[in-house]
Amino acid sequence: MTSYTAPVKDMQFLLHDMLAVGGSDVPGYADMDAGFTGAVLDEAGKLASDLLAPLNAVGDRMGCVLENGVVRTPDGFKGAFAALKAGGWTALDADPDYGGQGLPYLMATAVGEIFVSANMAFNMYQGLTHGAYSAIHAHGTAEQKAMYLPKMVSCDWTGTMNLTEPHCGTDLGLMRTRAEPQPDGSYKITGTKIFISAGDHDLADNIIHLVLAKAPGGGEGTRGISLFIVPKFLVNADGSLGARNALSVGKLEHKMGINGSATCVMNYDGAVGWLLGDLHKGMKAMFTMMNEARLGVGLQGYAVAEAAYQNALGYAKDRLQGRDVTGVKNPGGAADPLIVHPDIRRNLMDQKSFVEGARAFTFWAAHLIDRSVRQGDAAAEGLVSLLIPVLKGFQTDKGFEMAVQAQQVWGGHGYVEDNGMSQFVRDARIAQIYEGANGVQALDLVGRKLATDGGKHVMAFFDLVKGFIKENEADARMQAFLPPLKNASKDCQAAAMYFMQHAMKNPNAALAGSYDFMTMMGHTCLGLMWAKMAKAAYAGLDAGGDADFLQAKIATGRYYMARQLPATALHLARIESGADPVMALAAEAF
Numbered sequence: 001m002t003s004y005t006a007p008v009k010d011m012q013f014l015l016h017d018m019l020a021v022g023g024s025d026v027p028g029y030a031d032m033d034a035g036f037t038g039a040v041l042d043e044a045g046k047l048a049s050d051l052l053a054p055l056n057a058v059g060d061r062m063g064c065v066l067e068n069g070v071v072r073t074p075d076g077f078k079g080a081f082a083a084l085k086a087g088g089w090t091a092l093d094a095d096p097d098y099g100g101q102g103l104p105y106l107m108a109t110a111v112g113e114i115f116v117s118a119n120m121a122f123n124m125y126q127g128l129t130h131g132a133y134s135a136i137h138a139h140g141t142a143e144q145k146a147m148y149l150p151k152m153v154s155c156d157w158t159g160t161m162n163l164t165e166p167h168c169g170t171d172l173g174l175m176r177t178r179a180e181p182q183p184d185g186s187y188k189i190t191g192t193k194i195f196i197s198a199g200d201h202d203l204a205d206n207i208i209h210l211v212l213a214k215a216p217g218g219g220e221g222t223r224g225i226s227l228f229i230v231p232k233f234l235v236n237a238d239g240s241l242g243a244r245n246a247l248s249v250g251k252l253e254h255k256m257g258i259n260g261s262a263t264c265v266m267n268y269d270g271a272v273g274w275l276l277g278d279l280h281k282g283m284k285a286m287f288t289m290m291n292e293a294r295l296g297v298g299l300q301g302y303a304v305a306e307a308a309y310q311n312a313l314g315y316a317k318d319r320l321q322g323r324d325v326t327g328v329k330n331p332g333g334a335a336d337p338l339i340v341h342p343d344i345r346r347n348l349m350d351q352k353s354f355v356e357g358a359r360a361f362t363f364w365a366a367h368l369i370d371r372s373v374r375q376g377d378a379a380a381e382g383l384v385s386l387l388i389p390v391l392k393g394f395q396t397d398k399g400f401e402m403a404v405q406a407q408q409v410w411g412g413h414g415y416v417e418d419n420g421m422s423q424f425v426r427d428a429r430i431a432q433i434y435e436g437a438n439g440v441q442a443l444d445l446v447g448r449k450l451a452t453d454g455g456k457h458v459m460a461f462f463d464l465v466k467g468f469i470k471e472n473e474a475d476a477r478m479q480a481f482l483p484p485l486k487n488a489s490k491d492c493q494a495a496a497m498y499f500m501q502h503a504m505k506n507p508n509a510a511l512a513g514s515y516d517f518m519t520m521m522g523h524t525c526l527g528l529m530w531a532k533m534a535k536a537a538y539a540g541l542d543a544g545g546d547a548d549f550l551q552a553k554i555a556t557g558r559y560y561m562a563r564q565l566p567a568t569a570l571h572l573a574r575i576e577s578g579a580d581p582v583m584a585l586a587a588e589a590f
Contacts, residue, residue: 002311002420004053006045006114009549010356012038014363015110017536018529026367027374028104037107044111047087048118051080053307056119059260060423064201066252071200071262077122081155081203089115090126090155095137098149105292105373109299109366113359116303120427121260125158125198127296131289132159132210136229138288139277147235148208157206161293162193162230162266163286170440172212172283173221179213179228179273189213189230189273192250192265195434199264200232200249206241207232209266211273218280227282228273246271257426290435291388295365297435298391301399301428302358308406308424309351316344316409338409346563347409351402353560356553357526358395360533365391382457383464386449387525393441394522396431403428442514445521450496458496465489465528472531477538481531484561488524491568495520495575502578512582513575520571527565530557 015021015037021029055076062074084090093108094100108130115123133152136144151157168174177191189211193199200207209230218224234242250265277285320335329336338344365387371380407414407421414421432438450458469486472478495517503510534557537550 001057002053002307002424003314004049004118004307004310006041006048006117007306007359008038008041008045010359011041011110011113011363013533013536013540013549013553014360015106017540018360018532019106019363019367021106021367024367025375026104026370028102029106029370032104032107037110040107041110041114043087044089044114047083047089048114051083052115052118052122055080055122055260057420057423059119059121060257060427061259063254063259064252064262066200066249069248070202071249071252071264073201073203073262074260077260078203080119080122081125084126085155090129091153094130094133094153095149098137098145099153104370106363106366106370109295109362112296113299113303113306113362116300117307119260120300120304121258124258124261125201125203126155128161128198129155129157129159131161131293131296132208134289134292135161135210135227135285136208136276139227139285140229144229144274144276147239148229148231151206151239152208156204157208157231158198158201158204159208160196160198160210161286161289162196162199162209162211164193164195166192166194170436172225175212175214175225177211177213177268179215179226181215182272185274187213187215187228187273187275188270189228189247189268190270191268193268194265195253196264196266197261197434199262199266201262205233206235209247210276211268212282212286213273215275215279222283224280225282226279227276227285229276230268230271230273234272256429257423258430291369291384294388294392294435294441295362295369297431298358298388298393298395299362300431301392301396302355302362302402303399304424304428304431305351305399305402305406306355306359308403308421308428309348309355311421311424312351312406312409313339313348315413316348344409347405349556349559349563351405353530353556353564354398354402354526356533356556357529357560358398360529361391361395361525364529364532379460382453383460386445386452386457386461387521389436389441389445389449390518390521390525392435393432393438393445393518394525396428397438397519398522400425400428400432438518439515442518443511445518446499446510446514450499455496462489462493465524468528468531472535475535475538478531478534480558481527481534481561484565485524485527485531488520488527488565488568491572492517492520492524495572498576506579508579508583512579516571516574520568523565523568523571527561530560533557 016034021032059074065072091100092103093105096102179187179189211228211230212225214224215226236242246269248267250267253263316339319338321338324336324340329340365384368380368384371377403424407425410421413419469482499510537553540550
């Protein structure tokens with residue numbers, strides 16, 4: 001069986017050394033001193049290690065079962081969900097007006113990582129509820145907020161988002177689900193939605209579905225889409241539950257991974273729903289929660305990789321195989337441990353440098369969301385909106401790759417189901433697909449985000465990198481970090497210039513290179529994070545901090561700069577090859 005320990009020390013380093021939250025002007029950050037954040041993270045870590053992680057394999061093995069129209073979750077999930085609710089963990093960053101604790105999103109992000117690493121499938125029940133809560137909080141009427149949000153904050157009621165249909169995924173303009181207006185102001189919702197995570201389960205008294213549908217008069221394509229609140233059980237005026245709504249689970253999907261999460265086909269047969277936000281503006285309401293939702297999926301990418309890495313590292317230290325070519329390291333045993341071998345070290349350093357860099361990128365992005373929401377910082381909002389497709393796409397691609405590498409450390413013992421490494425691989429795979437498949441993230445980045453506000457936000461990112469380099473170039477200790485970062489940034493700028501010069505004449509020239517651009521931007525973002533962490537680590541050493549921890553941080557960062565960041569040159573070469581190599585083969589020739 002696998003195990004998990006929350007990386008609290010690493011998280012504290014990011015919060016208090018790299019991001020320096022205590023000295024930040026973001027409202028609420030001044031209250032996050034090291035003692036407070038450490039206590040919260042320690043408690044979350046105990047819950048994760050003692051309760052959630054042991055249920056990870058249980059959920060994978062048992063899965064969910066549809067019985068008489070009701071989905072039953074795996075053994076132990078009900079008790080764990082009750083413990084999560086009792087501890088207030090579902091309400092960390094929710095509005096105090098509705099029973100939330102009002103902590104910054106950054107703090108909820110750190111706790112969320114711990115829970116995802118311990119049990120990704122289980123955490124989806126509360127994670128999806130938070131997304132639905134955010135949409136209602138942003139777009140609901142006062143009455144809707146009062147009716148739904150207190151129960152959703154506590155997770156007495158959970159929430160979902162219903163977008164995908166059997167014939168359309170990303171292209172929501174093809175949607176067929178219909179909303180017919182009724183005399184009392186409600187709508188009758190009719191249609192089928194698929195791949196609905198937590199669409200039904202036995203963990204909550206009610207499930208509040210947010211359903212995209214087309215109402216009359218909206219026109220074709222996405223312009224006609226509206227968003228509706230469709231509860232599993234209708235809610236009476238006094239807040240009590242009424243009749244069962246006209247919706248049902250058509251089937252449970254049998255999946256590659258996240259088996260403990262109920263992925264449902266949902267049938268709406270004239271179900272009663274209420275408009276959320278403006279009529280025919282459902283896409284706007286949906287995209288309110290997209291930065292948060294896609295950051296959450298990008299977090300899943302590295303959080304599962306963290307758990308896989310911990311178990312690969314433990315195995316590499318214990319498993320005896322071969323002798324160190326430079327001399328025996330375990331003279332009392334028949335062989336040396338795996339970790340002495342350079343290729344195992346390479347494998348583990350790939351994992352460690354990615355996970356720690358991705359954590360820093362995610363925390364920094366969560367900090368930008370806090371600046372945007374709590375301070376109304378338009379520049380922060382523009383920057384995080386630019387980087388979200390990078391964070392989601394790059395980190396889930398690399399997270400899956402790192403889970404595979406962790407499995408590789410175990411060899412054949414990682415391939416069999418007994419030891420749990422295969423579950424990390426299977427669970428991580430979905431993060432590359434949902435909340436917008438990674439190819440779509442790349443198209444969004446190049447096709448939309450680069451040009452937003454005349455390219456203002458991407459130029460701000462490059463200026464941020466340039467400013468950091470200039471600010472620290474006099475520090476000789478930073479020379480292992482700054483030149484590689486500068487080269488990577490220049491590669492990204494050259495790629496953006498290529499798109500500007502060629503996209504108007506041949507749009508495929510940009511689109512064929514979009515995935516490479518997303519990947520090179522991901523490397524550059526992690527390069528910036530590693531440079532920031534190195535600066536913080538050197539400052540910590542100067543102040544007499546934990547030398548072993550800080551030196552390990554610096555060495556891991558040097559590895560990323562030397563072994564991973566140069567990949568931007570490869571991706572630039574691919575982009576500059578243009579669309580011809582990609583599009584030369586006629587469709588019928590495949």
